[in-house]
Amino acid sequence: MSRQYTIALAGNPNAGKTSVFNALTGARQHVGNYPGVTVEYKEGLAQHQGRTVQVVDLPGTYSLTAYSPEELVARNYLIGRRPDVVVDVVDASNLERNLYLAVQLMELGVPLVICLNMVDVAKTRGLKIDADKLSRLFGVPVVSTVARQNQGMSELLAAAVELAESKPEWHPLNISYGSDVDQGVAEVADILQGAQERHGLLSARWLAVKCLEGDQEVIERVRETPELAEKLLPVCGRVAGHIRSTMDDDPDSIIADYRYGYITGITRQVVSSEREVRMDLSDKLDQVLTHRLMGPIFLFAVLYGIYNFVFWASEVPVVWFEQFFGWLGGAVEGTLPPGVLRSLIVSGIIGGVGGVLGFAPLIAFMFFAIAIMEDSGYMARVAYIMDRVLRIFGLHGNSVMALMVGGGLSGGCAVPGVMATRTLKDPKARLATILTVPFMNCGAKLPVYSLLIAAFFAHRQAEMLFLLTLISWGLGLGAAKLLRVTLLRGEQAPFVMELPPYRAPTMKGLVIHTWERTWQYAKKAGTMILGVSVLMWAAMSFPGLPQEQDAAWQKRIDAAPSAEARLELKSNRAQDELAGTIAGRAGRSLTVLTDPLGFDWRANVALVGGFAAKEVIVSTLGVAYSLGEVDPEHSQSLSKRLAAEKGWNPLKAFALIIFVMVYAPCLATVVMIRKETGTWRWALFSVGYNTLIAYLLALAVFQGGRALGLG
Amino acid sequence: MTPEVTLRQLKPGQRAVVKKVGTGGELGRRMREMGLLPGTEIQVIGRAPLKDPVEIKLRGYNLTLRNNEADFITVEIGGEA
Known part of the structure; x- marks a missing residue:
């Protein structure tokens, strides 16, 4: 065997x-x-x-x-x-x-x-x-x-x-690092030889080289044995100091130089160059694709093209997914008796998971586009072109991709945006990018914008959307800079990066990349997000109306003279129900805080609901204004209602838009931040940081506007 | 002998030989592991649209680094190793 x-x-x-x-x-x-x-x-x-x-x-x-x-x-x-x-x-x-x-x-x-x-x-x-x-x-x-x-x-x-x-043994290769370093290595290795059995099967020489290179991991291990550390570390320090003074360089630099010297000695013998190629095709492509003028134009065209491709290609499958979950909800509705269980399965589970999984085709195409950029070698050029601008804000050239995917051109999604930060190697710049992505105008915020813009800025729709794109970039970059001069202060990690030659990606590679990442996203939706969307459902369903009130509503509905009147009464009952739930009560108690922003309890409930997913804001506002469930894509009735509603005006609408743009990222994003940063600390920080900035901005807009006589 | 300048001062297309990598720490180590060390022949391929970072060719591949990182690299223009 x-x-x-x-x-x-x-x-x-x-x-x-x-x-x-x-x-x-x-x-x-x-x-x-x-x-x-x-x-x-x-x-x-x-x-x-x-x-x-x-x-x-x-x-x-x-x-x-x-x-x-x-x-x-x-x-x-x-x-x-x-x-x-x-x-x-x-x-x-x-x-x-x-x-x-x-x-x-x-x-x-x-x-x-x-x-x-x-x-x-x-x-x-x-x-x-x-x-x-x-x-x-x-x-x-x-x-x-x-x-x-x-x-x-x-x-x-x-x-x-x-x-x-052949059951090979480990055979460490010994190469010379020059007589000074070799002597030092031998001296350190001698000490280690005595303690060899403590270090498993690693060679004493390898450990000695690592100690002289200043390798923190190996030095920590040595420290675990105090007697050894006491003997060894002073010798390491002395030897390194000696090398530094005689060679005018750090031991690790000298060791690297000798390694390369050894390699060059070998490559000289095995590589022969038939002709010298000064500029290959890849270099010539770079002359165009990173050209002062052509480079940025091409980059913008690529990003715009990706954005259009992703939404065009995913349009049909997204509708399929929506229809599937709609059908599933309907099927369950048809088989189960009305009640809490049905509501839980239809609204809580199918609605919640469907809402997140419904984005899966869009995310798959986004990953596909990113995989093309990565596998072709263009992604590194994006970083190269954008680095100078993003560095001002403490970010990295590679941040641009994450911000774009997250909704930089409006309409992305922060979840893949946060995942796209994996290409960033500088940990602080990566964290700053992760926390900046939720500022972008993702696809789920757009229905909220279009509702409010249609109601209050109907004559300036395109300009408003463009303005909101600029504002989100301004706020996002500003927030990144703020983090980089406070919590994430520190030297920028080296940029030094390979620009790989341009290559045509293989379909196999692209498909495997896309599948892996999409599957990770879908798994997330199936587990964590399921749990929290059930919680959100409960907050917006319990406690229901007291029995006598419910009976009273039912009596009035049954007695309604016409179908329209019955529908209106049903909507009124839904509003009444929502007001009594945990979320409704939270909305009411939050008015203490949100009064200065001009938000009433209805807006608050919608914002609480929007934490599950931003598009929920529109449907919740619909219920809160007794219009029944409002389809986010067809919200004309709600916009008319808001435009006519007393207490609403363009200033309040604008303050709400800004708040929605900036406040706590949706649940799926928070879960993803937790996953990508490895700790709940940053996920919760992001909720607090964004909500605080949103509050202050909305306050400034509303109160400032009022002071200027705009409200 | 040609005057020694830093990598930042090289123009696109110019060739040079690295004389000194004047930094240690993470940056110095990173440069060395990418093969940017004394004696290495380099050629400037170009600069990003805002003149920073710079793209160079060495050992048959392309590398980019920021200007403030290139400042640590002293080179001799046009020389042969």
Whole structure:
């Protein structure tokens, strides 16, 4: 009985690691998150000659230091789980930089197979790589592949399984870092040698190098053994100080220089360049796509195109989903007797989950568009073009995508917007972006705007919507800046970023990307959001009217002279019911706070309901104004009613619009912020921060307007 | 010998050799792991529409960094390693 082997895939971002993983495992994948960090964890199964092999996809990294969560996750996996074989996916057209990780893997000593990927691209660049020689020089198997076209995959798997079957020991590679550093390393390693058994199977030299590099993770581990730390750390400090004074540089810089020196020595022997390519096609494309004038125009056209494509393509499926949930609700309504259970299932569960899942097609297309941008290499250019502007507000070039998806051009959705921040590596800039996304005008806020604009600004509809887009950007960027100079203060993380060559995305890659992310979104809707939407339903249904009042209403309805009169009475009863519920009472008690904003209890109930999903504001206002359920898409009757209603005026409407734009993100977004930041703290902070800003702004608008005599 | 300037001062299309990476810490480490270290040949491909960041080619791939990061890189224009 042979054991199942585990192969770990390592490699640089953009080296084609995902393509290799997809080619090896096909659709048999499982995606998750490493506990406590937002680093994705992927594993799948591959078949090799009737044998099943487990393949684990490590996060893409350039190095194996302890400075980013991805690198730490990758390194800890290798050390802690000791996979049978590590396959390092290396971009053949960019060999030197890719081998930097390979050399570190060899220094760690893992059993390694090098997957020399994208040999076709290298060839078109006029590079000839002698894979056999590379294999001899490194002493590890090297397999040439083109993963996008499934070339070399079975050979790769065969090489990995063969290595695993030989039950390889870990053989750390020792390279020289120059005599000064080597001496220091030897000195530190000697001390560690004595305590070797405490550090498992890691070599003393590797640990010594890490200590001299100032690797916090390894130093922390050393500190766990005080006697060792007492002996070791002063020596490390002295050696590092000596190197600094004699070489005028930090040990980790010198070590990196020597690693690259070692790599250059090898690439000189295995790579021959047939011709020197000064500007390749990708560079020429960059001359146009990042051009001073053409670049921004093209970027705007792409974003506008994505926005239109997503809404155009998802229009029909969204209607299908809506119809399906409508049909499901109707079917349940038809089979169950009226009462609390029916109301719970129809309004609470089907209504709540349907409302969120109904967006799924839209979100899937949004992810599809993002996947195209990422896989083609254009996403990195977006960051490159936008960075200078967004940096002013403490954000990062990559923030622009999240803000756009979140509704930057009005009509996005904050949930995928928050998820799109994963491309941001700078943790503070990422957090600031996550907290800025809810300021954008998402698709669910639009029905509220159109209701109020139609009622009070009917002659200026387009201008109002444009103004609201500008206001949301202004407020969002301002709020980001405010966070970056207070709670999220700090140096900006380095921008230094690879601009990968432009490539045509593969359909397989796009579909897998889109499916994974959409599925994560749908799972969320099925669990967390279900629970909270039931709670919201309960708050807006209980307690119902006392029996005698309900009976009195029923009597009046039964006695109504005409169908219209009966309908009106039913609406009045619904209003009466709502006023008595928990949400209704909350709305009433909140008037103490909202009086200065001009909001009455009806607006308050609607805003409370809007926490579940912003479009609920329109339907709740409908009930509160005795118009029965109002379809958010067809709210003319409600707008007429509001326009005629005493106490409403353009100033109050504008204050309400601003409040709706800014106040607490909807439930689905709050849940997503919790998921992406890993803590409820930031999710709750976002609710408080946004609501406070919304309150102050609405107050300023309403009271300021009144002082100017506008109300 | 050509005068030493910083990477910020290079014009698009210009080639140079890195003489010194004058920063440590996270930024210095990041530059080094991306292969930007003394002796490396670079070429400026272009600049973003607002003149910042800058795009360079080195070791056969393209890298971008902000101008205030490029300030730490001292280069010798046009030299061969």
